[in-house]
Amino acid sequence: MNKYITIADRKIGPAFSPYVIAEMSANHNGNLQAAFNIIEQAKKAGADALKIQTYRPDTITLNSTLPDFQIKDGLWSGRTLYELYEWAHTPWEWHAPLFEHAHRVGITIFSSPFDTTAVDLLEDLNAPAYKIASFEAVDLPLIRYVAGTGKPMIISTGMANAEEIEEAIEAAHTGGCKELAVLHCVSGYPAPAEDYNIRTLLDMQRRFGLVTGLSDHTLDNATAIASVALGASIIEKHFTLDRNGGGPDDSFSLEPAELKQLCIGAKTAWSALGQVDYTRKTSEVENVKFRRSLYFVKDLQVGEIITADAVRSVRPGFGLAPKYLSDVIGKTVIQPILANTSVKNDVFK
Structure with missing residues (x-):
């Protein structure tokens, strides 16, 4: 098994405390200052990294109103895909200021790219790692392109079956990725805890031999903290300043006090694992x-x-x-x- 990966000099693996990623996603709600505030609050809460998403509506979908492109249910019902991503995307001209602000604050920042032009932009910013989103785990050409950067890669596996996960891992390795982690994920927004079946983490560690973690879309921290006991070395959670902010992802995101409790709880759970020891403490x-x-x-x-x-x-x-x-x-x-x-x-x- 790969014992650890390293992102910005931070070792990540079973022998190290869990790496907590605060996912900003669309929670800036189109306001750059709000994005700056999210970065600051993620650092204050104790997160190891702040993650964004790099796409434009035209790089992720087509501007069409045909039935295939209509969202008919869920949080974003009534919109087309193009309308959703126009609403939710992080403008590319924000990326440099966001990276600069994260560096000033002292928190690692990286992104999920959704096409090759996004990777090129992030390479220009010297992103220290890449995250492949669950919906893109089947985009093997994109995975190979990211692997070609030589940077550490984290792949979310929501909706992917075991064969598709194997294919994504193979694409990463053949593309040149030397430091790879996979995240167990349920791509529901939000996802009920009972859908997570976090015992799957144990099988993933045995089956794939990689650093393994959890991308958690439940509404509290119980699932994420429990996953640490099953070997999760990475915890990713959506993060917002205000769950009632009305943005695309606000309603299933953690607020600052909750993120702080996640960071404390995950590290406490990891430290409690220790090793087999029957001696008097x-x-x-x-x-x-x-x-x-x-x-x-x-x-x-x-x-x-x-x-x-x-x-x-x-x-x-x-x-x-x-x-x-x-x-x-x-x-x-x-x-x-x-x-x-x-x-x-x-x-x-």
Whole structure:
């Protein structure tokens, strides 16, 4: 298995804390200052990276009102594809200012390109990595073109079956990609948690041998944090300043306080995984004395036999362990015993 990939000097893999990507997508709602604010809030919340999407409506679809291009249900019902992407896209002239602002703020920024011209633009900006969106996972020529940049690549697998994922991975490798990760994803907006079947992450790690993560479209953080326990090294979530902002993706995105909790929760879950360890932990040392042990519950004189009603297993833990109870009963005491004193080996023979 590829043990890790590296994006902007940050190692990403099972041995490192989860890499949290805040996906801006269309949540700037056509306002460059809002986009700047999203970058700043993503950094403040603790995200490792801010991701955008690079396309124009004419590079992602056709300007047609024919039935094939009409959206008939879901969040964007009533629009054509062209209208949706005209509404949602991040203008190309914004890209340089966004990259510059992210660098000033101190957060990694990269993008999902949707055609070769988008890749060329991002190469001019020295993007440190690329993300292939789920809907483009079947666009093998695009994957090969991205692979040719030599940059790390992350592929989302929403809607793709195992064979299609294999094909995308093969295209990336043959195109020259040396650092590749795949994200389990459900391309519903939003997606119910029960659709995620995050045990799939374990199979993906075995089947593909790559750094694996989760692109999460559920409405809270439970699925994402749970995925860390199953080996997710990357968590991607849509991020907005205001879920009620009215933009294309606002309604299924995290707000700043929620993104902060995701960053904390994912890293806490990862740190809790640790390794197989049955030794006594540092935090337990002081509490050993409160375990149960054997105590005398009545006075005994020298030469008396210790009977069952003379000894009990109680807290604290300064006496012999309870497992020695049957060995103690029937022994003869060799010094005076006071009730409520611990049972030691040197008080009987």
